[in-house]
Amino acid sequence: MTGTLRWTDRVLELEVGPVAHGGHCVARHEGRVVFVRHALPGERVHAVVTEDGGGTFCRADAVAVLEPSPQRVEPVCPWARPGGCGGCDLQHARSDAQRELKAAVLAEQLRRLAGLDREVPVEALPGGQLGWRTRVRLAVDDLGRAGLRAHRSHDVLPIADCPLTPVGVLPPVLERRHRPGAEIEVVVDADGIVHAPGTTAGPVVARAAGREWLLSPGTFWQVHPALADTLATVVGEWAAVPAGGTAWDLFGGAGLFASVLAEQVGPDGRVVVVEAARQSVADGQRALADLTWIDWRSGRVEDALAGLADRPDVVVADPPRRGLGRDLVAAIAQREPDRVVHVACDPAALARDVALFAEHGYPLRELRAFDAFPMTHHMECVALLGRA
Structure with a gap:
């Protein structure tokens, strides 16, 4: 060669x-x-x-x-083709086949990076393959036209609509002209209100785990409308923090998991949320003001861990796509929690972290995967790691 x-x-x-x-x-x-x-x-x-x-x-x-x-199968979108949009990788496969392909990828990553021979089905979420995407980021070309980027390219495709978003949401935004070179976030909240440039809507309403958040523009929330509740349920079941106990919620966002953990530990317990995005912390503090035993920390997880002196019963971590990595896994394991619940959106990063936790005496106990991003290659996983 x-x-x-x-x-x-x-x-x-x-x-x-x-x-x-x-x-x-x-x-x-x-x-x-x-x-x-x-x-x-x-x-x-x-x-x-x-x-x-x-x-x-x-x-x-x-x-x-x-x-x-x-x-x-025939793709439902004309842009899901060679030279087209970079968002949908699997529109040409049946829905069940998409989940089988994702499960194969997850199994391969676990074998290759963690040395585990484990088959995990990728579970469908309610709502079907289309219309699920409640948050989408559009790019604007030099002529002011909004669209989606081509695969592995900065080129903007001036689409007329996207079938992954709810019907009728994108066309009004796509028909307008915008500032060339800008990026636009379009959000459909829990009340069906569209938040986009040119609208006068208030805060973004999100609901999950029996609670409501009023989110500021740009505050992270799960894209699939069923995913937040699904993750909160699984994290709660696997965390099982004892009453009066201590839990850490790392990369905690606006406190979705903290709300569940706080209910488990009760007023005599403690939940520490660490989140770098200050606006997410502010939104979470407002939404969970009644849970006064939540301790909010705004800053990088890597920095905040040094200031946490107590031993947590459980650590929940929902890092960005890159995962935790060697240093953070070691720092968590050194605090000797009983369990770690790891939420991950990248199977390769998850498999690497699973291997790292195993090196520190925290083998993989449970693993579930969800088809939270139909038509794409992405998935969401939750792993339970427990002391050997």
């Missing part, structure tokens, strides 16, 4: 292999790995190479399917 080899724009005939993390499948051609989008395992396709850095692999889009998989 020479370092100067370039296949960009070349059309390859490929036998498509297994699904891989990232929304593509793996094929091989002339000794090189080809990551193919818009294909399914077992298919034979013509694929055009879209990126080639000259190394051991390149990227390609399937532009013609010569032998289709029985799991293949």
Whole structure:
């Protein structure tokens, strides 16, 4: 293999292999790995190479399917195609097949990074495959037109709508002109009110775990309307903090999990929330003002842990996509909690963290996965790690 080899724009005939993390499948051609989008395992396709850095692999889009998989369906969106939107990776697969593909990715990451042979089904959430996305970020091109970005590109596609969002939400925003180069967040809250540029709506209403939050613009909340309640239920069941106990809620956002943990420990207990986004902390403090035994800490988790002197019974962690990493896993394990509940949106980062916790005597006890992002390769997982 020479370092100067370039296949960009070349059309390859490929036998498509297994699904891989990232929304593509793996094929091989002339000794090189080809990551193919818009294909399914077992298919034979013509694929055009879209990126080639000259190394051991390149990227390609399937532009013609010569032998289709029985799991293949026609995408519902015209932009879910080669050269189209970067958001949907799996619109060409049946809904059950999408979950099977995600489960295969999760199992492969656990084997490769954590040395675990574990099959975990990816569970569907209520609401179906379309209309679930209550939060979407649009980009604006040089002409002021809002749209979605193309796959692995800064190019803005001037779409007319997106079927993943509730019907009627995006067209009014897409029809207007906006400041070139801007980014726009469109949110549909729990009352069905649309929050977007040009609207006069108040705070974003969110409800979960039997409570209500009034969120400021930009405050993080789960995109799928059923996910917050689902996660709160699982985290509560697995945390099981004793009355009067201590729980840490790391990367706690506006306090979704803290609300559940605080109810478990009661007024004689303590819940410490650590969150870097000050606005999220402020929103959480307002929403959970009655739970006075929640101790809110605004700052980086890495910095805040040094100032926490007590031993927690349970640690709940919901880090960003990159996961916890070696240093944070070690810092948590050193405090010797009985259990750690790890919420993760990236299976590779989760598998790495699972392996790290096992090194510190916290093997994986339970694991659930949810199809919180239908039509895409993303999923949400919750892992329970307990002292050996």
